[in-house]
Amino acid sequence: MTITIGNGVELDRRLFAFVGNYGSGKTEVAVNFTIALSKVVKPVAIVDMDIVNPYFRCREAQEQLENEGIETIFPKGEYFWADLPIILPQVKGVLERKNGYVVLDVGGEDMGARILASLDDSLKEKDADYLFVLNLSRPFTDDVKGCLETFKMIEDAGKIRLTGIVLNTHLLLDTTPETIYNGYTKAREVAEKSRLPIRFVSIEKGLLAKLDMSQVPSPVLPLERIMRHPWDMKPVCRFGPKELTKAADLNQKNRKKS
Amino acid sequence: MAKKLMKGNEAIGEAAIHAGCTHYFGYPITPQTEIAEYLAKRLPEVGGVFLQAESELGAANMIYGSACTGTRVFTSSSSPGVSLMAEAMSYIAGSDIPAVFVNIMRAGPGLGGILPSQADYFQAVKGGGHGDYRCLVLAPSTVQEAVDLMVDAFDLADKYRSPVMLVGDGMIGQMMEPVEFKPRKQVALPPKDWATTGCKGRKPNVITSVFMDPEVLHQFNLKLGAKYEEMKKHEVRVETYKCDRQMDLLLVAYGTTARICKTSIDMLDELGIKAGLLRPITLFPYPEKELYATAKKASKVLVVEMSMGQMLEDVERILKGEKPIEFFGRTGGLIPAPEEVFDLAKKLVKK
Amino acid sequence: MDIVFQRPETLRENTTHYCPGCTHGIIHRQVAEVLDELGLRERTVGVAPVGCSVLAYNYFNCDFVEAAHGRAPAMATGIKRSRPDLIVFTYQGDGDLASIGMGEIVHAANRGEKICVIFVNNAIYGMTGGQMAPTTMPGQITTTSPKGRDVNEVGYPLRMSELLSSLRTPAFIVRTAVHTPKGMIETKNYIREAFQNQVDNKCFSLVEVLSTCPTNWGLNPNKATEWVEKNMVPYYPLKVFKRPGEEI
Ligand SMILES: Cc1ncc(C[n+]2csc(CCOP(=O)(O)OP(=O)(O)O)c2C)c(N)n1
Numbered sequence: 001m002t003i004t005i006g007n008g009v010e011l012d013r014r015l016f017a018f019v020g021n022y023g024s025g026k027t028e029v030a031v032n033f034t035i036a037l038s039k040v041v042k043p044v045a046i047v048d049m050d051i052v053n054p055y056f057r058c059r060e061a062q063e064q065l066e067n068e069g070i071e072t073i074f075p076k077g078e079y080f081w082a083d084l085p086i087i088l089p090q091v092k093g094v095l096e097r098k099n100g101y102v103v104l105d106v107g108g109e110d111m112g113a114r115i116l117a118s119l120d121d122s123l124k125e126k127d128a129d130y131l132f133v134l135n136l137s138r139p140f141t142d143d144v145k146g147c148l149e150t151f152k153m154i155e156d157a158g159k160i161r162l163t164g165i166v167l168n169t170h171l172l173l174d175t176t177p178e179t180i181y182n183g184y185t186k187a188r189e190v191a192e193k194s195r196l197p198i199r200f201v202s203i204e205k206g207l208l209a210k211l212d213m214s215q216v217p218s219p220v221l222p223l224e225r226i227m228r229h230p231w232d233m234k235p236v237c238r239f240g241p242k243e244l245t246k247a248a249d250l251n252q253k254n255r256k257k258s
Numbered sequence: 259m260a261k262k263l264m265k266g267n268e269a270i271g272e273a274a275i276h277a278g279c280t281h282y283f284g285y286p287i288t289p290q291t292e293i294a295e296y297l298a299k300r301l302p303e304v305g306g307v308f309l310q311a312e313s314e315l316g317a318a319n320m321i322y323g324s325a326c327t328g329t330r331v332f333t334s335s336s337s338p339g340v341s342l343m344a345e346a347m348s349y350i351a352g353s354d355i356p357a358v359f360v361n362i363m364r365a366g367p368g369l370g371g372i373l374p375s376q377a378d379y380f381q382a383v384k385g386g387g388h389g390d391y392r393c394l395v396l397a398p399s400t401v402q403e404a405v406d407l408m409v410d411a412f413d414l415a416d417k418y419r420s421p422v423m424l425v426g427d428g429m430i431g432q433m434m435e436p437v438e439f440k441p442r443k444q445v446a447l448p449p450k451d452w453a454t455t456g457c458k459g460r461k462p463n464v465i466t467s468v469f470m471d472p473e474v475l476h477q478f479n480l481k482l483g484a485k486y487e488e489m490k491k492h493e494v495r496v497e498t499y500k501c502d503r504q505m506d507l508l509l510v511a512y513g514t515t516a517r518i519c520k521t522s523i524d525m526l527d528e529l530g531i532k533a534g535l536l537r538p539i540t541l542f543p544y545p546e547k548e549l550y551a552t553a554k555k556a557s558k559v560l561v562v563e564m565s566m567g568q569m570l571e572d573v574e575r576i577l578k579g580e581k582p583i584e585f586f587g588r589t590g591g592l593i594p595a596p597e598e599v600f601d602l603a604k605k606l607v608k609k
Numbered sequence: 610m611d612i613v614f615q616r617p618e619t620l621r622e623n624t625t626h627y628c629p630g631c632t633h634g635i636i637h638r639q640v641a642e643v644l645d646e647l648g649l650r651e652r653t654v655g656v657a658p659v660g661c662s663v664l665a666y667n668y669f670n671c672d673f674v675e676a677a678h679g680r681a682p683a684m685a686t687g688i689k690r691s692r693p694d695l696i697v698f699t700y701q702g703d704g705d706l707a708s709i710g711m712g713e714i715v716h717a718a719n720r721g722e723k724i725c726v727i728f729v730n731n732a733i734y735g736m737t738g739g740q741m742a743p744t745t746m747p748g749q750i751t752t753t754s755p756k757g758r759d760v761n762e763v764g765y766p767l768r769m770s771e772l773l774s775s776l777r778t779p780a781f782i783v784r785t786a787v788h789t790p791k792g793m794i795e796t797k798n799y800i801r802e803a804f805q806n807q808v809d810n811k812c813f814s815l816v817e818v819l820s821t822c823p824t825n826w827g828l829n830p831n832k833a834t835e836w837v838e839k840n841m842v843p844y845y846p847l848k849v850f851k852r853p854g855e856e857i
Pocket residue numbers: 285286287288314338339342369659660661662678701702703704705706729731733734735736737742
C-alpha cells in the first residue's frame with residue numbers, strides 16, 4: 001500500500017531508518033516525519049537508537065510525540081539522561097512486529113549506524129527504507145566525494161543498502177533560499193553519482209513559503225523546528241525534560257545585603 | 259570560505275587547526291569526545307598528530323612535553339578529566355610554557371552527570387592546581403565565538419607563555435550553529451627561543467619548575483604575578499547588552515546562561531522593565547572596572563549561573579557591597595529557562 | 610521448581626540496562642552466584658568502575674562503592690586494608706583497568722592486595738560510544754581509530770594477564786571467556802577460586818573475562834560471539850597464568 005505524507009512524499013514500506021552524519025538533522029527529520037506519518041496511518045512507533053549524541057536526541061520530543069498518540073521507545077526515568085549506550089530489549093520486539101509503522105532514529109556516522117548491524121538478525125527479513133539525511137553545509141558531507149564516502153561508510157558499518165536521500169541542507173537561522181537552491185543543485189549531482197534518489201526535501205515551514213519551488217522539483221516534508229535552544233522563547237520542546245525543570249526547586253538564594 | 263554548520267566540539271577542533279595547532283592529546287569523556295573524534299579524522303589529513311592518551315593525567319603531561327618543543331598543542335576534557343589535568347597545568351604555569359586547555363563542563367561534583375554546567379568556575383579561575391598561578395580563561399557563548407576565541411587562545415598562550423583555558427558549558431560543545439573561519443590576524447609573538455629542541459649551535463635550554471632557593475622561587479612568583487597584572491591590563495574582554503541606559507536590574511552571566519538572560523531582558527522590555535546584561539568573555543582577567551562602572555547605572559544586580567554561585571563571589575568582591583546582589587542558579591545539568599529569569603527579575607524589580 | 614534459573618540472592622530484581630547480547634549481564638550473574646554459594650554476600654563490598662558497568666550497584670544485592678575512573682583497585686585497597694574481614698572485589702572494564710587505571714592495578718597486584726578483580730575485556734570503550742581501548746585489536750575500527758588500530762602508531766593490544774603475571778608477588782591470574790557454554794562454566798569456577806583465595810587470605814586474584822560489545826562492534830550477538838573466538842582468543846590465550854605456590 002502506498003501512502004502519501006507532507007507535500008507528495010510517497011511511502012510504500014513500514015519501517016524507516018534515518019541515518020546520516022552527526023548533526024545532519026536526522027532527529028529533527030525523524031520526529032517531523034513520524035508526526036506526519038501518524039496523521040495518515042496508525043499505529044506508529046519511534047525508536048531512539050542514538051547512542052552517539054548525548055544531548056539532542058528524539059527522546060527530548062517525548063511529550064509532543066506522545067500527544068500525537070505515537071509510541072516512543074527509549075530509556076525513561078533515571079536512564080533518560082544516562083551517558084550509556086542503552087539499547088532497550090523492547091527494540092527487538094518492535095522490529096519484529098507484524099503490523100504498524102516504525103521509525104528508527106539512528107545515531108550519527110558509522111558508529112551510530114553500527115547499531116543496525118548489531119540488530120541485523122531482527123532487521124534482515126524486513127523491507128525497510130534506509131534514508132540518508134544529508135546536510136551539505138556540514139563538514140565531511142560538503143562535497144560529492146565526501147558524500148559518497150560517507151554513504152559507503154554508513155552502509156558498511158550498518159550492513160545496509162541505502163534506499164534514498166533526504167535533503168536537509170540548512171544553516172539554522174542563517175538559511176536563505178540560496179542555501180536551499182544551491183544545496184539542491186549539489187544534491188542532484190550526489191544523487192546521480194550515487195544512484196540514490198532524492199526521496200524528499202525537508203524545509204522549515206517559515207522558509208518554505210518564501211521559496212520558488214520550481215527550483216526544488218521534489219516532494220517536500222515541511223519541518224516544524226522541534227528541538228530548540230534553551231534561550232529560545234516558548235519553544236515546543238526545550239532541551240531538558242520539562243518535568244525535571246518544573247520539579248526542581250528554584251534553588252534561589254535571596255541574599256539580603258545592605 | 260562558505261559558512262558551515264558545526265557542532266561546538268567539532269568547531270573547536272577545526273579552529274585549533276586553523277590556528278596552526280598541529281598536535282592534540284586527549285582522553286574520551288562526554289560531552290567533549292567529539293573534539294577527539296573530529297581530530298582523529300582531521301589532524302592526519304593536515305599532517306598533524308592525534309594521540310589518545312591513557313588518561314587525562316597522561317594527556318595533560320603529554321601536551322606539557324609537546325609544548326616544551328615549541329609546538330602548538332592542546333588538550334580537551336570535561337570536568338572530571340580536568341581535575342586530573344590540574345597537576346600538569348600547575349607545572350606548565352610553573353615553567354612558563356604556553357599550552358591550551360579546553361573544558362566542556364558537565365555537572366558535578368564527582369562523576370556527576372553529562373549535562374551542561376558552569377560549576378568549574380572556581381577550578382578554572384581560582385587555580386585548580388597547586389601554587390600561585392593563574393590561567394587566562396576564555397568563555398564563549400556561541401559556536402562562532404568558540405572558534406574565534408580558540409584561535410586567539412593559542413596566540414595568548416604564546417604571548418604570555420602561560421596556560422590558557424577555554425571553558426564552555428556542555429551546551430557550547432554540543433549545539434550546532436553556522437560558523438566561518440576568518441582569515442587569521444597576524445600577531446607579533448616572541449620567538450620560542452626557550453624551547454628544548456636540541457642544543458645544536460646554542461647553549462642548552464632547560465625547562466623546569468623546580469626552584470630550591472626560596473629567594474629565587476619568590477622572585478619567580480613575583481614575575482608570574484607581574485605577568486597576570488599585564489593580562490589584567492590588556493586582555494579583559496566583555497560584552498554588554500542594553501546597558502547604555504539607567505537600569506532597574508543588571509544581569510551578570512556568561513556562556514549559555516548569558517544568551518538565556520538576553521531573551522529574558524527582551525521579554526522584560528515589553529513590560530517596560532529596563533534590564534541589561536554584562537557578559538564577561540574573559541573570566542580571568544575579570545572585567546572588574548567594566549562591571550563596577552556598569553553596575554553604577556543599575557538599581558540591583560542579579561547573577562545567573564549554572565552553579566550554586568561561583569562567579570557570584572567575584573561580583574560581590576568587585577561591587578564591595580555597594581549594590582544589592584541577588585543570585586539565581588541551576589545545577590545538576592538543568593538550564594535556567596528564560597521565563598524563570600524573567601519571573602524572578604519581575605519580582606526583584608517590584609520589591 | 611526450576612532452580613536453574615532462580616535469581617541468586619546477591620542479584621537484585623532490576624533488569625539491567627545492558628544491550629541485548631552484552632556479556633556484562635552473564636558475568637554479573639556468575640559473580641553473584643559465587644557469592645551466594647560461598648555465603649559471602651553479607652560481608653562483601655563491590656567496587657564499581659566508570660564504564661558500562663558504572664551502575665553495577667543497582668544490580669548487585671550487596672554493599673557497593675563507585676570509584677573514579679580507573680581508581681577502583683586503589684579504593685578497594687583502602688577498604689580491604691581498613692577492614693580485612695570484608696570480601697572486596699572490583700569489577701572493571703578494559704579502559705578503566707588497562708588505560709587510565711594502569712598504575713592502580715599494577716600496584717595493587719604488586720602489593721598483593723587480598724582482593725578480587727573481575728576484568729571485563731571487550732576490546733572497546735562501551736560507555737562513551739566506541740572509542741579505542743588499550744585492548745582494541747590491530748586494525749579494529751573505533752571512533753578514535755577511524756582507519757583501524759595502527760600498531761605502529763599506538764602499539765599492540767595490552768595483554769594484562771600476561772603483564773601482571775610477570776610480577777614476583779604471588780597471585781592468581783587467569784584469562785577466560787563467556788562466549789561458549791564451556792567457557793561460562795570455567796569462568797564461574799575461576800571466579801569461585803578467586804573469591805576462595807580471598808576467603809583463605811591467600812593472594813591477589815584477577816579473572817580476565819573476554820567479553821562482547823555487540824552494540825559498538827556493530828555485530829549481532831551471534832556474530833559477536835564468533836568475533837571473540839576468531840579474533841580475540843588467538844591473541845588473548847585462555848589459561849591460568851599464575852597460581853600461588855606455582856611461582857616462576
Ligand atoms: C577522569 C575521567 N575521564 C574520562 C571519563 C569518561 N569515560 C567513562 S567510561 C570510559 C571508558 C569505559 O570503557 P571500559 O572501561 O572499556 O568499559 P566498558 O564501557 O567497555 O564496559 C570513559 C573514557 C570519566 N568518567 N572520567
